[in-house]
Amino acid sequence: xxxxxxxxxxxxxxxxxxxxxxxxxxxxxxxxxxxxxxxxxxxxxxxxxxxxxxxxxxxxxxxxxxxxxxxxxxxxxxxxxxxxxxxxxxxxxxxxxxxxxxxxxxxxxx
Amino acid sequence: xxxxxxxxxxxxxxxxxxxxxxxxxxxxxxxxxxxxxxxxxxxxxxxxxxxxxxxxxxxxxxxxxxxxxxxxxxxxxxxxxxxxxxxxxxxxxxxxxxxxxxxxxxxxxxxxxxxxxxxx
Numbered sequence: 001x002x003x004x005x006x007x008x009x010x011x012x013x014x015x016x017x018x019x020x021x022x023x024x025x026x027x028x029x030x031x032x033x034x035x036x037x038x039x040x041x042x043x044x045x046x047x048x049x050x051x052x053x054x055x056x057x058x059x060x061x062x063x064x065x066x067x068x069x070x071x072x073x074x075x076x077x078x079x080x081x082x083x084x085x086x087x088x089x090x091x092x093x094x095x096x097x098x099x100x101x102x103x104x105x106x107x108x109x110x
Numbered sequence: 111x112x113x114x115x116x117x118x119x120x121x122x123x124x125x126x127x128x129x130x131x132x133x134x135x136x137x138x139x140x141x142x143x144x145x146x147x148x149x150x151x152x153x154x155x156x157x158x159x160x161x162x163x164x165x166x167x168x169x170x171x172x173x174x175x176x177x178x179x180x181x182x183x184x185x186x187x188x189x190x191x192x193x194x195x196x197x198x199x200x201x202x203x204x205x206x207x208x209x210x211x212x213x214x215x216x217x218x219x220x221x222x223x224x225x226x227x228x229x230x
Binding site for chain 1: 146154201205207219224
């Protein structure tokens, strides 16, 4: 399947630090979305960035998209313990298919 | 608020029984619905894609006779796990693709909250 790859697989930081997660994908996309999932819970949509956009902000989140490198990054600034979760990127490709990355497990230590 | 709902949110069943999971798009018509499966601490794996009124397209390795998908209307899709076994225990997530704004705009995909299935 045409999944995205995320890097790193696991990240542990101190509260207040910034967390950066990267996502690479393989095919041309319409948009890329980032989701958050707390352990054992459903998905929470964080942000959507379209293929013609390069950067987008939402609160403490900043997402970049580089279509030439087929990669995206999610930055969470001033992290909090409540940000502890798994973060997935998902690509909506031009074939109207939607695939998830492998996910980054973020732990924010109080 | 939520734009896609799933029911039930959690189900426990005995081995050999069949379980039906519903996925509904709220306030918009879904041209396509998708079913995903997630194992613990892993990513979501696409199982199948379904369009209203036509047969679902299954991903490689997914048994279509095991996981029956019915997309009866533009707002409802169901996944039936037939003769469930313990290895079918998983988190099943649906998504619906459509336009929230009836006046137009780009379609996008919205995810349901998931259904946790435990087969004893």
